[in-house]
Amino acid sequence: MLFNLFLWFEFGSKPAVQFLAGYILEKSLSVDNLFVILLIFLSFKIEPKYQHKILFWGIVGALLMRGLMIGIGAVLITKFHWILYLFGLFLIYGGINIIRKKEETYDPHDSLVVRMIRKIVHVTRDHHDGALIVRRNGKTMVTLFFVVLVVIEVTDLAFALDSIPAIFGITTDPYIVFTSNIFAILGLRSLYFVILKAHDYFHYLNYGLGIILMFIGVKMLVEDFIHISIFLSLGIIIGILALAMIASVTWVKHHPHHQHPKLKK
Numbered sequence: 001m002l003f004n005l006f007l008w009f010e011f012g013s014k015p016a017v018q019f020l021a022g023y024i025l026e027k028s029l030s031v032d033n034l035f036v037i038l039l040i041f042l043s044f045k046i047e048p049k050y051q052h053k054i055l056f057w058g059i060v061g062a063l064l065m066r067g068l069m070i071g072i073g074a075v076l077i078t079k080f081h082w083i084l085y086l087f088g089l090f091l092i093y094g095g096i097n098i099i100r101k102k103e104e105t106y107d108p109h110d111s112l113v114v115r116m117i118r119k120i121v122h123v124t125r126d127h128h129d130g131a132l133i134v135r136r137n138g139k140t141m142v143t144l145f146f147v148v149l150v151v152i153e154v155t156d157l158a159f160a161l162d163s164i165p166a167i168f169g170i171t172t173d174p175y176i177v178f179t180s181n182i183f184a185i186l187g188l189r190s191l192y193f194v195i196l197k198a199h200d201y202f203h204y205l206n207y208g209l210g211i212i213l214m215f216i217g218v219k220m221l222v223e224d225f226i227h228i229s230i231f232l233s234l235g236i237i238i239g240i241l242a243l244a245m246i247a248s249v250t251w252v253k254h255h256p257h258h259q260h261p262k263l264k265k
Contacts, residue, residue, distance in 0.1 A: 014230060018171040021234040022180030025170060026163055028241055030184060031205060033159040034192050037152055044148050054145055055189045058152045065157060066181050069164050074174040084220050087165035091217030094162045099210035113154050117147055169216035203251045208244025212237055
């Protein structure tokens with residue numbers, strides 16, 4: 001928020017509001033990603049004392065990966081303006097999928113990523129005090145923590161395919177796009193431990209995120225004909241999130257002993 005104030009006084013209200021809208025959007029879209037990370041930790045039986053380290057390196061990898069994707073996206077939009085329409089259609093499709101998707105049991109042990117890692121290198125199940133790579137009997141081996149880290153990075157890449165086009169629906173300024181992503185990602189480790197304790201309060205968030213993605217997609221498609229101001233866009237995003245959270249809190253009050261579907265084993 002201090003950086004947001006800096007943008008306001010240094011560059012004016014429009015970039016500051018674009019940053020705030022982008023930050024809220026990226027942070028909200030990250031929540032679903034954190035649910036999957038929680039499931040990954042549960043599936044691999046990673047103890048909480050080791051989760052901090054894996055999350056730290058996961059966030060470092062996410063920063064590098066998203067920075068690269070934002071750079072590529074900015075270049076593509078500069079050279080091919082029509083790609084914004086493609087992003088818009090992709091976001092509408094993604095929003096519909098988020099709303100319609102059914103709760104499934106997630107088992108990363110059967111994922112293609114894990115199978116490929118085990119074919120390429122030896123994997124040891126010993127913890128080795130949280131080490132990622134170890135040497136045993138003259139052989140270099142990766143630990144289960146390394147496998148989990150790779151799975152998390154691949155998961156973040158999949159979620160970035162929604163979030164990066166979405167932020168370009170707010171602004172095409174690479175500086176605002178990058179900084180809003182950076183600040184949203186930097187707080188993910190703390191947000192993860194909030195979700196760990198209060199996951200039930202996000203029951204209807206998927207519906208809100210789906211509607212927001214569809215709104216941003218439509219905004220990108222009609223921008224050349226109907227201009228929707230960034231202030232109105234910010235108000236709509238906050239309003240949808242607020243309604244989703246109010247509905248979630250109301251739902252929890254009527255289902256006090258319910259466990260979030262995504263966390264069922």
